[in-house]
Amino acid sequence: MASSDVARQPDKGVRPLSLAGHVGFDSLPDQLVNKSICQGFCFNILCIGETGIGKSTLMDTLFNTNFENFESSHFEPQVKLRAQTYDLQESNVRLRLTVVNTVGFGDQMNKQESYQPVVDYIDRQFESYLQEELKIKRSLHNYHDSRVHACLYFISPSGHSLKSLDLVTMKKLDSKVNIIPVIAKADTISKSELHKFKIKIMSELVSNGVQIYQFPLDDETVAKVNTTMNGHLPFAVVGSTEEVSVGNKMVKARQYPWGVVQVENENHCDFVKLREMLICVNMEDLREQTHTRHYELYRRCKLEEMGFKDTDPECKPVSLQQTYEAKRQEFLVELQKREDEMRQMFVQRVKEKEAELKDAERELQGRFEQLKRLHADEKAALEEKKRLFEDDQSSFSKRRAAAQLLQAQSLTANGKKDKDRKNSGFM
Amino acid sequence: MTTSSRYKSRTPRSDYVGFATLPNQVHRKSVKKGFDFTLMVAGESGLGKSTLVNSLFLTDLHKDRKLLNAEERISQTVEITKHTVDIEEKGVKLKLTIVDTPGFGDAVNNTECWRPVTDYINLQFEQYFRDESGLNRKNIQDNRVHCCLYFIPPFGHGLRPVDIEFMKALQDKVNVVPLIAKADCLTPLEIKKLKERLREEIDKYGIKIYQFPDCDSDEDEEFKQQDRELKESTPFAVIGSNTVVEARGQRVRGRLYPWGIVEVENPSHCDFVKLRTMLIRTHMHDLKDITSDCHYENFRALCIQTMTSKMNADKRVESPIPILPLSTPDVETEKLIKMKDDEVSGCLKLNNALQQVLHNQDADVNR
Numbered sequence: 093m094a095s096s097d098v099a100r101q102p103d104k105g106v107r108p109l110s111l112a113g114h115v116g117f118d119s120l121p122d123q124l125v126n127k128s129i130c131q132g133f134c135f136n137i138l139c140i141g142e143t144g145i146g147k148s149t150l151m152d153t154l155f156n157t158n159f160e161n162f163e164s165s166h167f168e169p170q171v172k173l174r175a176q177t178y179d180l181q182e183s184n185v186r187l188r189l190t191v192v193n194t195v196g197f198g199d200q201m202n203k204q205e206s207y208q209p210v211v212d213y214i215d216r217q218f219e220s221y222l223q224e225e226l227k228i229k230r231s232l233h234n235y236h237d238s239r240v241h242a243c244l245y246f247i248s249p250s251g252h253s254l255k256s257l258d259l260v261t262m263k264k265l266d267s268k269v270n271i272i273p274v275i276a277k278a279d280t281i282s283k284s285e286l287h288k289f290k291i292k293i294m295s296e297l298v299s300n301g302v303q304i305y306q307f308p309l310d311d312e313t314v315a316k317v318n319t320t321m322n323g324h325l326p327f328a329v330v331g332s333t334e335e336v337s338v339g340n341k342m343v344k345a346r347q348y349p350w351g352v353v354q355v356e357n358e359n360h361c362d363f364v365k366l367r368e369m370l371i372c373v374n375m376e377d378l379r380e381q382t383h384t385r386h387y388e389l390y391r392r393c394k395l396e397e398m399g400f401k402d403t404d405p406e407c408k409p410v411s412l413q414q415t416y417e418a419k420r421q422e423f424l425v426e427l428q429k430r431e432d433e434m435r436q437m438f439v440q441r442v443k444e445k446e447a448e449l450k451d452a453e454r455e456l457q458g459r460f461e462q463l464k465r466l467h468a469d470e471k472a473a474l475e476e477k478k479r480l481f482e483d484d485q486s487s488f489s490k491r492r493a494a495a496q497l498l499q500a501q502s503l504t505a506n507g508k509k510d511k512d513r514k515n516s517g518f519m
Numbered sequence: 520m521t522t523s524s525r526y527k528s529r530t531p532r533s534d535y536v537g538f539a540t541l542p543n544q545v546h547r548k549s550v551k552k553g554f555d556f557t558l559m560v561a562g563e564s565g566l567g568k569s570t571l572v573n574s575l576f577l578t579d580l581h582k583d584r585k586l587l588n589a590e591e592r593i594s595q596t597v598e599i600t601k602h603t604v605d606i607e608e609k610g611v612k613l614k615l616t617i618v619d620t621p622g623f624g625d626a627v628n629n630t631e632c633w634r635p636v637t638d639y640i641n642l643q644f645e646q647y648f649r650d651e652s653g654l655n656r657k658n659i660q661d662n663r664v665h666c667c668l669y670f671i672p673p674f675g676h677g678l679r680p681v682d683i684e685f686m687k688a689l690q691d692k693v694n695v696v697p698l699i700a701k702a703d704c705l706t707p708l709e710i711k712k713l714k715e716r717l718r719e720e721i722d723k724y725g726i727k728i729y730q731f732p733d734c735d736s737d738e739d740e741e742f743k744q745q746d747r748e749l750k751e752s753t754p755f756a757v758i759g760s761n762t763v764v765e766a767r768g769q770r771v772r773g774r775l776y777p778w779g780i781v782e783v784e785n786p787s788h789c790d791f792v793k794l795r796t797m798l799i800r801t802h803m804h805d806l807k808d809i810t811s812d813c814h815y816e817n818f819r820a821l822c823i824q825t826m827t828s829k830m831n832a833d834k835r836v837e838s839p840i841p842i843l844p845l846s847t848p849d850v851e852t853e854k855l856i857k858m859k860d861d862e863v864s865g866c867l868k869l870n871n872a873l874q875q876v877l878h879n880q881d882a883d884v885n886r
Contacts, residue, residue, distance in 0.1 A: 144675035166679045199679050202628045248674060249704070250565020254589035256627050277674055280704035282774055296589050346706055349787050351779020359777050 132186040134237050135375060136217075138173075138269065139191065140210060140261065141246025142198035145276045150244075150331035151191050153344060153355060154367055155180065158333065159191060168196025171209045190238060198257055207261040214240050214268045218390040225391075239387060241378045242305070242370065243269040246276040247326060251285050253292045262302045268386055270305035270378050272370065273297075278328035278361050279346060279353045286328055293326055307369060308377050321369050327362035330355055553612035555661060556803060557643075559693065560617065561636065561685065562670025563624040564592075566700035571668075571759035572617055574772055574783055575795055576606065579761070592625040597635040618664060624681050632681070633688045640664050640692045644818040663815060666729070666798065666806045667693045670700040671754065677716040678724070686726045692814055694729040694806050696798075697721070702756035702789050703774065703781050710756050717754050728753075731797070732805055749797060755790035758783055 139147040148161035159176060175192040192213070197206060217239045224235050243265060247258060262271055273293065275281070281289060297304060304325070307318035332355050336345040344355040355363050370378075400415050560568040564586070573579055587595065603616045620636055643662045650659045667689060671682055686695050697717065702710060721728060731750050738746075760783045764773045772783040783791050798806075 142674065143679075146674075163676055166675060166677060201630045201632075201680055201684065204628050206627075248565070248672075249701075250563075252565045252586050256589050256593040256595070256625060259589040260593060260627055277704045279776070279778075280673075280701050282776055300590055348703070348706055348779065348781075349785075350781050351776065353776075353778050 129185060131233075132188060134188045134190075135379065136190040136192065136238060136240050136242075138210070138214070138240045138243040139246065140194045140197060140243060140265075141276060142248060143196060145246045145248060146331050147193050147244075147246055147276075149333065150246075150274075150276070150329060152333045153331040153363070154371070155189065164195045166196075166199045168199060170200070171195070171197050171206045173209060173213045188236070192240065203257050206257065207264045210261070211264055211268065214265070215390070218268075218387055219394070221387065222391055222394060239382055240269050241375075241382045243271050244370075245271055245273045247273055247293065249275055249277050249281050249289075249328075251281055251289055253289075254296050259296065259300055259302070262297070262304070263300060266303040267389060270381055270386070271302075272305050272366075273326035274366065275326050275328040277330065279330045279348075281328065290324075290326060290328070305378070305381070307374055314373055317373065318369075321365060324362060324365055327366040327369075329363045329366055330361040331363070550611055553614065554803075555614040555616070556807070557616040557618060557662060557664050557666075558798075559620070559636075559640075559664045559667040560670070561620045561623055561667060562700060563672065564621070566670040566672055567757075567759045568619070568668075568670055568700075570761055571670075571698075571700075571757055571791075573761055574759040574791065575798065576604075576615065578604065578606065587622075587625075592622070593627050595622045595626045597622045597632050599635060599639045616662070623685075629681055633685045636685075637688055637692060640689070641818070644692075644815055645822070647815065648819055648822060663810055664693045665803075665810045667695050669695055669697045671697055671717065673699050673701055673705050673713065673756070677713070678720045683720075683724050683726065686721075686728070687724070690727040691817060694809055694814075695726075696729050697754040698794065699754055699756040701758065703758050705756065714752070714754060714756070729806070729809070731802065749793055752790055752793060755794045755797075757791050757794055758789040759791070 137151070139151065141147050143164050143166055148159065152158055152161070157178075157180070159178060172195045173192055174195050175190055177188065177190045180187045180189055194210065200206065221235070221237065221239055224230055224232065245258070245262060245265075248255060262273070265271055275286075275289070275293075278286065307314075307322050309315045309318055309322075330346065330353055332344050332346050332353075334344070334346070335342040336347050336352055337343075338345065338352055338354060343357075346353045346355075354360050358364050399419060558572075560572060562568055598621050600619045600621060601616060602619070603614065606613050606615055618639070623632055623636070626632070640663075643664060647659070647661065647663055650656065669682070669686060671678065682697075686697065689695055699705075699710070699713060699717070705713065731746070731753075733746075758774065758781055760772045760774050760781075762772070762774070763770050764775045764780055766773055766780045766782055771785075774781045774783075782788050786792050
């Protein structure tokens with residue numbers, strides 16, 4: 093669906109003409125209707141509420157069928173979302189309905205981050221639609237639109253006011269999705285308490301600036317009924333898939349020992365009002381609002397984040413292509429600059445390292461020289477000592493030789509004397 | 520032989536002593552003294568705690584209370600408020616104190632939201648402990664919390680993490696009685712399922728809630744049947760109401776809906792009557808007994824233990840209350856004791872051996 097202009101401005105150069113007969117283009121809406129019926133419709137509901145508050149039961153009651161539901165436990169560590177898609181058909185109209193339920197909402201001790209998974213889910217759906225829209229080869233008419241069209245926020249029937257978690261969550265969601273608050277399990281609140289409760293809730297929402305979905309008043313055919321319904325917000329609903337016989341009919345109801353709460357009895361609860369408003373009258377408007385308001389806001393924020401603008405600094409309108417080109421150039425320049433920077437840094441580093449190495453080498457050389465000198469000194473000293481020793485040794489050997497000679501001489505002298513004596517003795 | 524619970528008047532006989540009138544004397548004295556009871560109510564806002572208390576005691580305890588807006592409650596802390604009233608019925612006076620916990624479970628971040636509650640209960644125990652150990656014990660005010668009614672919302676499938684944490688934090692300090700609040704949003708089948716689920720989860724997580732004492736085996740069958748029914752319908756599913764409506768020709772406390780009238784005191788509508796019977800008519804004194812015999816004694820023992828360990832660590836600290844010195848033997852004495860023990864056993868063995876020898880010698884001599 094292209095972004096349609098809401099109101100036709102009377103063009104200056106175009107003059108209105110009156111027709112002389114029946115032309116036949118009044119069948120255009122019918123052609124459109126036939127085409128949409130052939131295509132089938134698509135609707136996505138998000139139900140946010142505490143575990144066990146009755147989200148699945150209400151969905152079953154609203155669509156008069158039995159979606160496969162299973163009870164969730166209270167001990168989920170984090171909030172999760174569970175989406176299920178169904179194909180429904182009523183007369184010749186096909187509807188692809190996606191019901192997204194929160195799991196574990198409101199059960200944790202610390203609920204400060206509870207809204208985050210919901211916001212992320214909604215953003216993801218917008219993002220995938222945006223991606224599809226920005227593709228070169230796109231098939232929007234075949235695209236399964238998964239954006240959330242309506243968000244039913246289930247308020248716990250305390251009878252006093254909203255819970256703090258409700259307020260925080262709704263504030264985060266009011267700019268992303270159409271919020272329709274409902275009071276769940278309303279058969280625990282009496283009529284007078286209900287009236288006070290609704291007033292309190294609406295005043296709290298208003299005083300905190302939460303924008304919930306208002307039924308549109310611009311179409312005269314439904315403006316009247318929508319105005320009355322706007323006054324009944326939030327709807328107090330009761331869901332039930334069990335049938336109880338009342339009078340001679342079987343109706344959807346809850347059987348208590350003190351009476352029977354009929355789901356479709358307007359006096360008992362606002363279920364019929366919800367069904368009428370959500371499905372019969374305003375479903376298409378919800379889809380349109382999602383596309384023209386919430387999606388466009390998301391798209392604008394996202395593209396602005398990426399750096400796109402509608403007008404350049406001289407306030408001249410700039411097309412997307414130009415912006416792309418400009419961005420690309422910028423990017424390339426940036427890349428080049430980075431490369432140069434890196435190269436410079438590399439060169440710098442190399443120089444530094446070289447200088448360092450040189451220094452180290454010099455130091456090493458110095459030390460080597462020093463050691464060598466030391467070595468030479470020691471060697472010289474050693475040589476000196478060796479020389480001295482050799483001198484000593486030679487003088488000693490000389491002295492020894494002299495002594496030996498003397499000894500030998502004395503010995504021979506003595507020997508002679510002995511011999512003489514001996515010889516003389518014998519005589 | 521006197522029977523255990525009923526007191527029958529006896530015709531005067533020759534062996535009549537007269538102490539069968541003891542129960543009457545107890546009755547007289549207690550009426551003269553008056554009773555007191557402290558009840559705590561805890562649970563999220565909007566579950567009907569104040570309405571239930573009003574219905575239970577048939578008064579209007581919270582005349583002008585200020586309810587906070589949602590934005591004020593985002594980061595609210597839990598407060599403790601106390602209301603004390605004196606009520607009288609047939610000459611019996613009751614000083615009733617209701618302790619409320621506004622703000623419990625209301626903030627976005629409820630981590631440890633039970634702490635102010637446990638601190639309050641401990642404070643009351645401490646104060647009683649000090650009073651009890653003081654020198655002048657004539658007028659001790661018993662402000663200890665005797666019972667805590669915990670309101671579980673009926674909108675879920677069972678216990679939530681905050682419920683489990685709260686009950687586990689309080690189970691050893693006070694008698695916890697869980698209730699299913701606003702039970703008029705559940706059909707009888709759903710109530711049965713939820714009660715089973717809750718009982719299962721309470722067992723599974725080991726939460727010690729208040730158990731009704733078993734009735735004596737010599738009670739009559741009707742009483743035993745009542746007692747059994749009472750035990751099987753816990754946790755009680757209650758509805759409260761501040762207004763009186765006209766139903767079936769009578770004026771009863773109830774809630775008026777377009778589809779019918781819920782009567783608070785109709786046993787087929789809710790368990791309010793059972794709760795009232797249990798809390799006020801039969802087990803009020805048992806709750807007080809368990810608080811003083813069990814929870815308070817545990818607290819006291821723990822307190823004394825921590826005090827003596829602190830004193831052992833720092834010998835200069837004087838004990839603020841008179842307590843007997845705990846004789847915890849230290850390592851040296853223990854070693855000495857062991858040594859002496861060994862010596863003694865050695866001597867004994869020796870003694871035995873000597874005796875044996877002597878005996879043998881005797882036998883020899885005799886032969």
